[in-house]
Amino acid sequence: MSRIVQSLTAMKSATRRSVTLGAVAAGIAATTALGASPASAETWHYGSITWYNPSVGVGACGEWHGDNELVAAVSPQMYGSYPNPNNSPVCGKYVVVHAAGGKATWAKIVDRCADCGPYDVDLSPAAFGVLADLGVGRFSTYWADYI
Template sequence: MSRLLQITLFLLAIMLVFINVNAFKGDATFYYTGLGACGTTNKNSELVFALPAKNFDPSPGGNPNKNKNCGRRAKVKFGSKSVIVRCVDRCAGCKPGDIDLSPAAFDKLADRKRGRILVTWEFIS
């Protein structure tokens, strides 16, 4: 194999590692919103989500209303569908990678009768 091809393949492998470094995979469920851990009251009609406690809690300072994840946007994908959501809450029962979506956000991806769907998601802001 030529030296140039080896270098190209090596750089491609490194790029592939970094492309998905911020991507998560897990179960998405829906929850009825209200006063969230970020200190705002949200409606079920808003496109919002709750982050797993293990991702939400390490924010410095300990005040959940000032959590660095509050307000961040994420793109959630299920099959060929996707939705952009805003972080407004913490999900105590979610495993790392799992998220809770508002009913409106879940509806953009699947019928609520499914209850739980396997999604990929990543922060976009």
């Protein structure tokens, strides 16, 4: 994980709503090193990060995931509205979330967060725990979604 954090440290200088091309490239390389295979960064966002227990049931993407997996839920605005929610194009994409002190983690989008604001992300306990103690509950930061 330290290799990923080092790669993503270049992104710390990014503003809340924009990022340099070099930081995007670093994020793509870091996400690829984590085992994802993104082609490119889609969009950078600034919002609240919270955590939830994906193990309570099947997510909106139609899969069950455990609390120990690096997974995420995104807002209804990001997820979209489909007759069959399993068909959302965000299902299976990845997010890279940053926190204070140069910490960063990735998570696979597997669910929709009904109570999230437009640019909020709800992480599994495992993913949130990489960034902060679960007792923190919520913090604001920037994140990117990847193909």
